[in-house]
Amino acid sequence: MSEERFASAVVPGQKRNQNKPVRSHKVVFLGQSGTGKTSLIRQFVYRTFEPCYQATVGMDFVSKLVTLEAGHKIRLQLWDTAGQERFRALVPSYLRDSSVCVIVYDVTSRESFDSVYGWVEQVLEDRSRKEVILALVGNKVDLEADRRVQHSEGRAMAEELNMLFFEASSCKPDLVDAVFNGIAEGLSADPKAESDDEIVLEPQRHREASHRRKKCC
Numbered sequence: 001m002s003e004e005r006f007a008s009a010v011v012p013g014q015k016r017n018q019n020k021p022v023r024s025h026k027v028v029f030l031g032q033s034g035t036g037k038t039s040l041i042r043q044f045v046y047r048t049f050e051p052c053y054q055a056t057v058g059m060d061f062v063s064k065l066v067t068l069e070a071g072h073k074i075r076l077q078l079w080d081t082a083g084q085e086r087f088r089a090l091v092p093s094y095l096r097d098s099s100v101c102v103i104v105y106d107v108t109s110r111e112s113f114d115s116v117y118g119w120v121e122q123v124l125e126d127r128s129r130k131e132v133i134l135a136l137v138g139n140k141v142d143l144e145a146d147r148r149v150q151h152s153e154g155r156a157m158a159e160e161l162n163m164l165f166f167e168a169s170s171c172k173p174d175l176v177d178a179v180f181n182g183i184a185e186g187l188s189a190d191p192k193a194e195s196d197d198e199i200v201l202e203p204q205r206h207r208e209a210s211h212r213r214k215k216c217c
């Protein structure tokens, strides 16, 4: 496993609780294909953005240490799933032991926003609200001119479904960090969501190239 997989993101703040053991939390990314799940994770972990779309096949996995405001660290195990319909049957197996489910929609796609209900339903078939924190991310806010889903609509849906809410853009590091740090702080404030088991997986690097290109900032 490479260094980058355990790179540390330091949130400025106090340095208390340094001796607390590092807990691992499984964070599963779900949402329609092309909404930017992979791009959000890549920006957070590797500080890169690729405008060329390569659909995730099956699942990809990366781990990163995050230092919380209070000073202690937690490890986020980021599970990047494939949004394509043909992989939907695999979702329940990824949900097992998850602490957080992040559902991503694209603010320029009403269809991806409407699909959020289906993803939440699927999560709640396997995981109870006592077991997982649900987060909703409206991505691609850099494409403001093409926006089809307003911030207020995203917020209202998140309130209705009892989810954390963020708007982000995979090409804006500060917005991406706000998502992951918000999730990390949410986990730290929620002692029920803990998975101590070390999960060692071989990352799936098989991706399907697509010739579709999308504009970006």
Ligand SMILES: Nc1nc2c(ncn2[C@@H]2O[C@H](COP(=O)(O)OP(=O)(O)OP(=O)(O)O)[C@@H](O)[C@H]2O)c(=O)[nH]1
Pocket: 031, 032, 033, 034, 035, 036, 037, 038, 039, 040, 050, 051, 052, 053, 054, 055, 056, 057, 081, 082, 083, 084, 139, 140, 141, 142, 143, 168, 169, 170, 171, 212, 213, 214, 215, 216, 217
């Ligand atoms: N303009 C813009 N483009 C983005 C953003 N996030 C992702 N994209 C682009 O949208 C396309 C799809 O992004 P991905 O991250 O591969 O989407 P995904 O949700 O992982 O897709 P699947 O793996 O098929 O489920 C790519 O061309 C990205 O470059 C964003 O915030 N802004």
Ligand SMILES: [Mg+2]
Pocket: 037, 038, 039, 054, 055, 056, 080, 081, 082, 083
């Ligand atoms: Mg992907």
